[in-house]
Structures are given as C-alpha cells and as structure tokens.
Amino acid sequence: MLVALVLSLTVSAQEQQASAEQPAAPLFGYLNYDEVLSGMTDYALVKRNLGDLRIKYDAETKRSEEEFNKKFEEFLEGQRDFAPSILRKRQSEIQDMMDRNVAFKEESIRLLKQAEEDAMKPLHEKLAKAIQTVGAKLGLAFVLNTSSNTLPYIDPVRGVNITDAVKEVLEANQ
Secondary structure, eight states: OHHHHHHHHHHHHHHHHHHHHSOOOOSEEEEOHHHHHHHSHHHHHHHHHHHHHHHHHHHHHHHHHHHHHHHHHHHHHHTTTSOHHHHHHHHHHHHHHHHHHHHHHHHHHHHHHHHHHHHHHHHHHHHHHHHHHHHHHHTOSEEEEOGGGOOSOOOTTTEEEOHHHHHHHHHHTO
16 A cells, blocks of 8 residues: 555656646737737728828918918007007907917817827727737737837746737738
C-alpha cells in the first residue's frame, strides 16, 4: 500500500510538472484600436464628409469675418462725421455682428463635433462587435487598446495581439 501511495504521488508530481512546462493560454488580447478604425472601409468616407462639412463652415466663417471687417473699416472712416446717435447705432451694429460671428464659430464647433460623433458611432459599434467576436472566440478575459502607446509592455505569454484577427472579422462582415 505504501508503494502504491508513493507511485501515485510521483505520477501526480510528474503531471503537475508537465502542465507547468506548457505555456498557458493567453488571458487577454490587445490591439491598436486607432489602426483598425482608420483601416475600416467607411472611415475614409466619413473623414471626407466631415472635411467637406468643415470646409463649408470655414467658408461661412471667413465670409462673416470679411463682412465684419468691411463694416468696421467703414465705421472707422466715418466715425468723426457721425452724429452721436448714428455713432452709437453703428457701434451697436458692429458689436451685434461681432457677437453673432463669435456665436456662429462656437456653434459650428459644437455642430462639427456632434456630426463627427454621429458619423463615427456606427464604425465604433462595428469595431466593438468585431472585438467581442474575436475575444469570445479566443476565450479572452478582456481586450486592451494599445493606441497612443498606452501600454509600453505586454507579456506575450499572457496576452495575444488581436489586431489582425479583428481586421479579418471586419473584412468578412463587409
């Protein structure tokens, strides 16, 4: 009986040593989110549309500034000749115009930001689904984003780069 106990302990120890020598399955995945996002087929179209919209807002801003500058120059040239009530009226017009221009700039910034969020939302959702698909397929506990050098070191035994796998899933779903 003692021999059987010693043999079972020896076999058990050998099994533990063999399993310790085998590399563990990756616990987590990582990818460069920005690289995958910018490589999506719809990304270029979204960026082009947003660029076109930005150009339109910039053109309107420039037009408004030129109109303001013209009015302001006219005001400066004629201010000595204006009656006090006309001077106050013109100053008020210039101030109103300047306030509208500032409000337009602020509104255009807000609208451009909102347009970008709205246009990018479907891309982010597609990418999230692809990441979930790859993560589930590989049995990963979580996926990290390595964009902007946020993770300077990742243990290659415990983590697996899923950037290419996610790109493949996205391409397959096009």
